[in-house]
Amino acid sequence: MPNELNVPRRGPNELNVPRRVLLGPGPSEVGPRVLRAMSTPLVGHLDPSFVALMEEVKELLRQTFRTANRLTFPLSATGSAGMEAVLVNLLEPGDHAVICVNGVFGGRMVEIARRAGAEVTSVEVPWGEVIDADLLRKTLEALPASTPLRLVACVHAETSTGARQPLEDLSRVAHERGALFVVDAVTSLGGTPVEVDAWGIDASYSGTQKCLSCPPGLSPVTFGEAALARVRERKHKVQSWYLDVSLLEQYWGTDRVYHHTAPISMVYALHEALRVVHEEGLEARFARHVRHHRALVAGLDALGMKMPVAPEYRLPMLNSVFVPGGVDEATVRKRMLERHGIEIGAGLGPWKGQVWRIGLMGDSSTPANVLLVLAALAESLGSSAGGAALGAAERVLAAA
Ligand SMILES: Cc1ncc(COP(=O)(O)O)c(C=O)c1O
Numbered sequence: 001m002p003n004e005l006n007v008p009r010r011g012p013n014e015l016n017v018p019r020r021v022l023l024g025p026g027p028s029e030v031g032p033r034v035l036r037a038m039s040t041p042l043v044g045h046l047d048p049s050f051v052a053l054m055e056e057v058k059e060l061l062r063q064t065f066r067t068a069n070r071l072t073f074p075l076s077a078t079g080s081a082g083m084e085a086v087l088v089n090l091l092e093p094g095d096h097a098v099i100c101v102n103g104v105f106g107g108r109m110v111e112i113a114r115r116a117g118a119e120v121t122s123v124e125v126p127w128g129e130v131i132d133a134d135l136l137r138k139t140l141e142a143l144p145a146s147t148p149l150r151l152v153a154c155v156h157a158e159t160s161t162g163a164r165q166p167l168e169d170l171s172r173v174a175h176e177r178g179a180l181f182v183v184d185a186v187t188s189l190g191g192t193p194v195e196v197d198a199w200g201i202d203a204s205y206s207g208t209q210k211c212l213s214c215p216p217g218l219s220p221v222t223f224g225e226a227a228l229a230r231v232r233e234r235k236h237k238v239q240s241w242y243l244d245v246s247l248l249e250q251y252w253g254t255d256r257v258y259h260h261t262a263p264i265s266m267v268y269a270l271h272e273a274l275r276v277v278h279e280e281g282l283e284a285r286f287a288r289h290v291r292h293h294r295a296l297v298a299g300l301d302a303l304g305m306k307m308p309v310a311p312e313y314r315l316p317m318l319n320s321v322f323v324p325g326g327v328d329e330a331t332v333r334k335r336m337l338e339r340h341g342i343e344i345g346a347g348l349g350p351w352k353g354q355v356w357r358i359g360l361m362g363d364s365s366t367p368a369n370v371l372l373v374l375a376a377l378a379e380s381l382g383s384s385a386g387g388a389a390l391g392a393a394e395r396v397l398a399a400a
Helices: 032-038 048-065 079-090 104-115 133-142 168-176 225-232 245-252 264-280 282-302 329-340 367-381 386-399
Strands: 071-075 096-101 119-124 149-155 180-184 203-205 219-223 318-322 355-359
Touching: 032 264, 048 071, 048 219, 048 264, 071 079, 071 245, 071 264, 079 104, 079 149, 079 180, 079 203, 079 219, 079 225, 096 104, 096 133, 104 119, 104 149, 119 133, 133 149, 133 168, 149 168, 168 180, 180 225, 219 225, 225 245, 264 282, 282 318, 282 367, 282 386, 329 355, 329 367, 367 386
Parallel strands: 096 119, 096 149, 149 180, 180 203
Antiparallel strands: 071 219, 203 219, 318 355
8 A cells, every 4th residue: 555655665684576587787686794784773973983984995996906006095985986086086177188989978077077168089999899998099180289188088997898907008108198098997897907006097986886895886986196197287176076086085084084974884885895806806706707707608609699790809797799680679678577586787888788798797697597597587588509508607606
């Protein structure tokens, strides 16, 4: 019976949400340790015990980003806030930014950079492809020498396509021109190497709900010294008070000046999620993502399904696959959800209706989920190749 607010009545503590297997573009599955951590009783956000926990989270994040950057912490908002924080702190009106675009999230960076008052040159390649360092070099060479180029930005793991952008050469080209190098690591962090220091990344941001297998709500960010020097040289205040890193630095740094009330339970969750990541070990975790990606690809191949991204650039945690001709993608996705309890993602933008996106991120990347999604896809498509798909995936899993 609906009540006067038109909200269905529930029993105490009952949300009545269905159980799902989360194999879409995020959120990924969250394990019981992290869920338990979230129900830990609260302390105040300036309590000495919480301050100690914040230090541990910062250190665990440094290890995850593979950086010694002092200013590495989780922003109290989702990945989009990480994107916004990095761009609005490093850019101000009159600055120029070069942004690589090969999917939705590169396009979103362009929009944010423009709103921050920067002039933007975008380096665009078709969806599913990656940006070559020579193309970036030519783009930078075409800019007049007087251009106040502040940064070059790109998306490491383009979740809208499943393409993995190689970073080292882009970083070199950006630095040759004196620009900062900014990387979106929302989908890659914890699932494939993100070498902030070794690859010369000046600022990066991520999200908790992908390969870290924590609920959405925080955005780990890291700023190197060159990026912070740029912030200190700004002529104008950062337009966003909430995302101004000079203020956030005083809260997450040693001063502990009140800025906002940290989402305590989310910080508990991230702390536990990062402990899980490092107990497994980053290298073992990366290898697990690759192993299960290969098994999934073998199964999709046996189902006769094709993938839009070239094998060498495929992400291990996000697999785009073409919807077979004559199939209504929404009907199949609905059947996957309602009959099999599995969430997979639809295509975005120009790929709407053309692809599905199957995520094997963090805790969702398991042999059981690979087999489950293949079996459910075969059934939902009415394919007779389900057995062959499971066999192909099993062979990869057995060989690994
Ligand atoms: C590559 C990338 N960047 C940014 C975002 C935005 O993150 P959020 O949805 O957590 O705000 C996403 C989310 O899917 C993403 O995949």
